[in-house]
Amino acid sequence: MxxxxxxxxxxxxxxxxxxxxxxxxxxxxxxxxxxPILGTVRYSLHDWTGFSPPEYIGFDNYRELYRDEDFRKAIGNNFFFVIFYTIIPILLGLFLTSLMSRSKLKGMAIFRTGLFVPQVMSPVVVGIIWRWLFEYRGPINQTLTLIGLSEWIKPWLGDFTYAPYAVGSVGSWVQYGLCMILFLAGIQAINEELYDTAIVFGANPLQQFWYVSLPGLRQQILVAFVLTFISALRVFDLVFVLTRGGGPGKETIVTSILVYQNTFNLNRAGYGAAMAVTLATIIVAISAAVFWLQSRNDDTNAT
Incomplete structure (x- = not known):
C-alpha cells in the first residue's frame, strides 16, 4: 500500500x-x-475616443484606412526603410563577418563588441545623438566644411529630399550590429574541414566566404531578415526623436507614429487600433511567407 x-x-x-x-x-x-491584442482588435471595430463608451461601427475604420493618403504614405515609408533596416545591415553584416570571422588579429573581440554597441543603446539616446550630429551647425556639416565640401552642407533632417535617407542611415547604423553578431555566431558552427578543403582546391578568401560561409549562414540570414524587417515596419521612437513626429511635413512619417497621433492627439483610438491591427497583420503575413518559402526550399534541397 x-x-x-x-x-x-x-x-x-x-x-x-x-x-x-x-x-x-x-x-x-x-x-x-x-x-491587449484582443482588445486592440475589438476596439478597431468601434468608434472610440479612448474615454467615451465605444460605439460599434463594424469595418468602417478599415474602409477609411483604404482611402487614407497619410496611411498609404506611412506604409510606403515603412517599406522604404526596409532598405536601410534590413538590406543594408545584412550586406554590411556579411561584409564585416567576412573580414573578422577568420582574422587572427589581437583585440578583435573588443572590436566586435564596439561594433555591436549601437544595437544595445536606447533608440531615444541614439536619436538624440544623431539629431545633434545632423544639425545644420552640427559635426557632420562642420566636417564637410573642413574638408572643402561646403557645397554638400544640408539641413539633413529638415530637407524634404534628404530627411528619409538621413533617418534610414541611422537605422542601418543601429541594425548592422545585430546582423553581424548573428552571422559571426553562425559561422562558428561551420565545419572547419570545409575551409581546409576549399584551400586545398585553391580557393581565395573571397571564394571561401562565397562557397562555404554564405551557404552555411542561410538560417542566420533568414533570422536577421525577419528581425530587421519587423523593426523597419514597427519603428517608432527613433523616427519620432529624429524628426519630431515624421517631419519635414510627412516625409518620414511611419505607421506607428500615425497610430500614436490618432490615438492620443486626435482622440481616435478606434481608428488607431485599426491601423495597429493592419500593420501587425502585414508583419505576420510577410514573416510567415518568408518562413514558408524557406521551409519549402529546404524540403526541395532535401529531396
Whole structure:
C-alpha cells in the first residue's frame, strides 16, 4: 500500500510543480500580450475616443484606412526603410563577418563588441545623438566644411529630399550590429574541414566566404531578415526623436507614429487600433511567407 501511494503522489506533485512554474509566465503573457491584442482588435471595430463608451461601427475604420493618403504614405515609408533596416545591415553584416570571422588579429573581440554597441543603446539616446550630429551647425556639416565640401552642407533632417535617407542611415547604423553578431555566431558552427578543403582546391578568401560561409549562414540570414524587417515596419521612437513626429511635413512619417497621433492627439483610438491591427497583420503575413518559402526550399534541397 505504501508503494502504491508513492506512485500516485509523485506524478501529481511533478504536475503541480510544472503548473506552478508555468503559471506566472502564462499570467504575464495573458495580461500584457494576448489580452491587449484582443482588445486592440475589438476596439478597431468601434468608434472610440479612448474615454467615451465605444460605439460599434463594424469595418468602417478599415474602409477609411483604404482611402487614407497619410496611411498609404506611412506604409510606403515603412517599406522604404526596409532598405536601410534590413538590406543594408545584412550586406554590411556579411561584409564585416567576412573580414573578422577568420582574422587572427589581437583585440578583435573588443572590436566586435564596439561594433555591436549601437544595437544595445536606447533608440531615444541614439536619436538624440544623431539629431545633434545632423544639425545644420552640427559635426557632420562642420566636417564637410573642413574638408572643402561646403557645397554638400544640408539641413539633413529638415530637407524634404534628404530627411528619409538621413533617418534610414541611422537605422542601418543601429541594425548592422545585430546582423553581424548573428552571422559571426553562425559561422562558428561551420565545419572547419570545409575551409581546409576549399584551400586545398585553391580557393581565395573571397571564394571561401562565397562557397562555404554564405551557404552555411542561410538560417542566420533568414533570422536577421525577419528581425530587421519587423523593426523597419514597427519603428517608432527613433523616427519620432529624429524628426519630431515624421517631419519635414510627412516625409518620414511611419505607421506607428500615425497610430500614436490618432490615438492620443486626435482622440481616435478606434481608428488607431485599426491601423495597429493592419500593420501587425502585414508583419505576420510577410514573416510567415518568408518562413514558408524557406521551409519549402529546404524540403526541395532535401529531396
Amino acid at each position: 505504501q508503494r502504491l501511494r508513492r506512485k500516485s503522489v509523485v506524478p501529481f506533485s511533478n504536475k503541480s510543480q510544472a503548473i506552478l512554474f508555468i503559471l506566472p509566465g502564462l499570467v504575464i503573457y495573458l495580461t500584457f500580450v494576448l489580452l
